[in-house]
Amino acid sequence: MRGYRFDFRCYRRRFLRPLVTNHGIWHTREGIIVCLGGCGYGEIAPISWFGSETLEQALDFCRQLPPEVTEEMIFSIPDSLPACQFGFQSALGGIGNGENKEYTQFLTYSGLLQSGEGALSQWERLWKQGYRTFKWKIGVDAISNELEIFELLTRSLPPAAKLRLDANGGLSYEEAKVWLGICDDISANIEFLEQPLPVSQFSAMLELSANFQTAIALDESVATLQQLENCFQQGWRGIFVIKPGIAGSPSRLRQFCQKHQIDAVFSSVFETEIGRQAALQLAAELSLTNRAVGFGINHFLEPG
Numbered sequence: 001m002r003g004y005r006f007d008f009r010c011y012r013r014r015f016l017r018p019l020v021t022n023h024g025i026w027h028t029r030e031g032i033i034v035c036l037g038g039c040g041y042g043e044i045a046p047i048s049w050f051g052s053e054t055l056e057q058a059l060d061f062c063r064q065l066p067p068e069v070t071e072e073m074i075f076s077i078p079d080s081l082p083a084c085q086f087g088f089q090s091a092l093g094g095i096g097n098g099e100n101k102e103y104t105q106f107l108t109y110s111g112l113l114q115s116g117e118g119a120l121s122q123w124e125r126l127w128k129q130g131y132r133t134f135k136w137k138i139g140v141d142a143i144s145n146e147l148e149i150f151e152l153l154t155r156s157l158p159p160a161a162k163l164r165l166d167a168n169g170g171l172s173y174e175e176a177k178v179w180l181g182i183c184d185d186i187s188a189n190i191e192f193l194e195q196p197l198p199v200s201q202f203s204a205m206l207e208l209s210a211n212f213q214t215a216i217a218l219d220e221s222v223a224t225l226q227q228l229e230n231c232f233q234q235g236w237r238g239i240f241v242i243k244p245g246i247a248g249s250p251s252r253l254r255q256f257c258q259k260h261q262i263d264a265v266f267s268s269v270f271e272t273e274i275g276r277q278a279a280l281q282l283a284a285e286l287s288l289t290n291r292a293v294g295f296g297i298n299h300f301l302e303p304g
């Protein structure tokens with residue numbers, strides 16, 4: 001079998017503004033660019049706190065590979081290394097040669113707002129840049145403060161705007177009911193509430209999705225393809241957030257989405273242009289609905 005000359009390099013990029021979520025504060029994005037001679041580039045951009053391997057585990061995997069790798073080696077990367085599966089398979093697919101530009105041009109994008117009240121002064125700039133879907137992080141501050149900002153935000157957004165709320169698993173069951181109740185009642189267009197509860201509380205989220213009109217999207221619960229398959233089998237028919245960069249094998253992801261016709265929202269892992277193009281091509285190919293993709297603005301200080 002044909003071998004490809006293999007090389008890799010680490011990168012580090014600082015966020016323009018640290019990313020604040022219920023998981024904590026994220027300052028620096030680190031990852032690995034892999035190169036398969038004569039084939040293309042791929043990106044390994046793990047988020048271990050989200051359920052992928054760690055950067056160290058990905059590096060160890062790259063370091064133990066021989067100077068020439070085969071397709072067979074790439075397709076036998078274990079499921080415990082989902083970001084590596086993505087990086088190597090996209091390099092093999094010759095990602096970066098722009099072959100699918102004709103698909104990705106039809107995607108619409110969601111803009112990620114700053115957490116807290118920063119969102120109030122930020123959305124208009126994004127609106128002027130053409131964004132019509134916005135995402136705002138909740139579960140970061142006390143619920144009373146967040147509800148106050150939410151009211152101001154939803155009253156100022158134009159009727160054509162869609163708003164996604166992302167709790168990153170940071171709400172209690174009672175808090176999730178409060179948020180969903182308010183979202184059901186207001187006239188603003190709340191597209192969905194993302195990952196209200198921790199991954200361990202799947203059945204509670206299933207129950208919430210049956211009892212409220214506002215849609216719920218699973219994110220952390222379906223971070224990897226294995227988790228995605230699991231939640232589908234356990235009856236989830238709401239929205240699935242898919243982060244191709246950490247989901248695992250793109251070919252298996254493609255098969256799963258095509259077989260089950262799931263309602264998917266594709267989203268970035270704040271990768272460089274290399275991983276981004278590979279992920280966007282999958283998004284363009286596998287998005288059944290016209291939901292905006294979570295690949296908004298450039299969040300980095302230094303260019304890729």
Ligand SMILES: O=C(O)CCC(=O)c1ccccc1C(=O)O
Pocket residue numbers: 021047050110111112135166168219266267268269270293294295296
């Ligand atoms: O999905 C988006 O709109 C932006 C990407 C995003 O929010 C994100 C990016 C990296 C890690 C976690 C998350 C998240 O959805 O919680």
Ligand SMILES: [Mg+2]
Pocket residue numbers: 166168194195219220241
């Ligand atoms: Mg999320």
